[in-house]
Amino acid sequence: MADNLLRLSATWGHCTDDGTDLAPLIALDEALEQSSLRRGISRDAFIKELLSDLHHQRLIPLLLMLPRRWRGQSASLPEHLRSLGSLLENNLVSPLLLATLADDLQHMLPAVSKSSAINALERWCQRTVKVSAEQNLDLPQTLEALWSMTAEAVEELPVMPKKSSGTLAKISAMGGVLTWSNRGLPNVQTEAERLRNRLLAQILNVLGSNRLPRAGTASEPFRFESVSSGRELLNHLNSQGWQSCARIRTSVASFGLGASTRVEEQWLQIPLAVPYRTALVDATGEEIQALMPHSSLEMELQPPSGSPLLLQYYQGVEGLNGWAALNELHRPWQNDRSNGTVAYQPTELRGEQLGETLDLCELMAAVHNSEAQFSHLHMGGYGALGFCIDSTALLEQAITGTTNLFPLTLGDLWRQRLHRQLQHQLDAGLQATDDSVNRYRLALDQLPQDLFHDNQSRPEAHRRLKASQPRHSPFALVRALNGELSAED
Incomplete structure (x- = not known):
């Protein structure tokens, strides 16, 4: 296995939109070699510190990002995970391994982590948003209140930066120069706008929860602007002169992690990603x-x-299937919505089609979060019920009859259980249109999976792999797939 899979292109920065004036880049391997972390502590000590808090959901992806010679020996892992460690030590993950881990980690996680105090269904239905350790905000019920309370809440929130804690902080302290966050980058939107996104995302979730059978839910349906569903809210906003659209997006995943290193007076950003084998x-x-x-x-x-208010729907590590704020640091190499580092699929959803899509999002969230609760799944069923890409592909399949995403790992076992949960919810009184139910059922049956391919499915898998790539990227692996690769790479 090559050890430079996160190698960066020498041509990145030739375009103004690459943003290297804001975010000059350095490859992870080079940053590790140059940092005082590399000079001042052995790799074994580094790995032991890294694995001392393995249950932290961000640390497992970090292990997969590290160059091979920086990965630990399996003996550094807890005994019950050493076989897994042997796999990760010298190999890349693959769709088949991801699917296996997604299922088996549900059984392994109790040994290394505590269950969340709140399950996926409760999280989806929650009528408050936690804005600090001491403060929860009740969801507003009008646009006027939404704008008013976001401005007021931001003024009360502390401006001082958050201090990192746990193993990531210890590693940063050891390194002195290398830190596991993106220092020196601005947010895409202001604090008030980000809080507004968070509140509206949860408003959409709670409006969706109105579809659940009334038993076991809040006594009265939640209303926002006097409407009780996402589709009705969309129609109301459009009547007030708002413009609404939605698109399927893909970008290189860093699983909530960032990294940077300071050289003299400048922060260099370290692009992070998880390489994997495609089985193609x-x-x-x-x-x-x-x-x-x-x-x-x-x-x-x-x-x-x-x-604008920016939201995203997916199955997330946050512990639920539903809407979340699209609140991001501006990472020009990874998440710029205009320079090609985010790939948008051809279908742009507006009007009636967007309304139908919101109906589907609410149906899927009701079923997936109910199944996560019923089966006592960790992280709201993340992995077992699909990763973010599986939930997005399932939605795309239901909307358009096809999907452009790769890799897909949602296995037959959990598809059967989602079918069963759907029927159980419908029998109990779940409110859903026949069209949404039929589209969802058909999508569960027809969504591709990338665990094994034959001569018939392989060409389509190749097409989806390429369609999922950003059109512009500093990563040589991405550029080899999207056609950007040049002699300088």
Whole structure:
């Protein structure tokens, strides 16, 4: 296995939109070699510190990002995970391994982590948003209240930066120069706008929860602007002069992690990603390697004046299937919505089709979160019920009858259980249109899976792999798939 799978292109920065004036880049391997972390502590000590808090959900992806010579020996792992460690030590993950881990980790996680105090269904239905350790905000019920309370809440929130804790902080302290966050980068939107996104995302979740059978839910349906569903809210906003659209998006996933290193007075950003084996071969017979994608349905709601509200729907590590704020640091190499580092699929959803999509999002969230609760799944069923890309592909399949995403690992066992949960919810009184139910059932049956391929499915898998790639990227692996690769790479 090559040890430079996160190698960066020498041509990155030739375009103004690459943003290297804001975010100059350095490859992870080079940053590790140059940092005082590399000079001041052995790799074994580094790995032991890294694995001392393995249950932390962000540390497992970090292990997969590290160059091979920086990965630990399996003996560094807890005894019950050493077989897994042997796999990760010298190999890349593959769709088949991801599917296996997604199922088996549900049984392994109790040994290394505590269950969340709140399950996926409760999280989806929650009528408050936690904005700090001391403060929860009740969801507003009008647009006027939404704008008013976000401005007021931001003024009360502490401006001082958050201090990192746990193993990531210890590693940063050891390194002195290398830190596991993106220092020196601005947010895409202001604090008030980000809080507004968070509140509206949860408003959409709770409006969706109105579809659940009334037993076991809040006594009265939640209403926002006097409407009780996402589709009704969309129609109301459109009547008030708002512009609404949604698109399926993919970008290189960093699983919530960032990294940077300080050189003199400048912060260099370290692009992070998880390389994986695709189980597909190229024209020379070599297995194609790629970077794990993040995928979601991005929805932009533009009021008549001011900045847009940015939301995304997906199955997330946050512990639920549903809407979340699209609140990001501006990482020009990874998540710029205009320079090609985010790939948008051809279908742009507006009007009636967007309304139908919101119906589907609410149905899927009701079923997936109910199944996560019923089966006592960790992280809201993340992995077992699909990763972010599976939930997005399932939605895309239901909307358009096809999907452009890769890799897909949602297995038959959990598809059967989702079918069963859907029927159980319908029998109990779940409110859903026949069209949404039929589209969802058909999508569960027809959604591809990339665990094994034959001569018939392989060409389509190749097409989806390429369609999932950003059109522009500093990563050489991405550029080899999207056609950007040049002699300088």
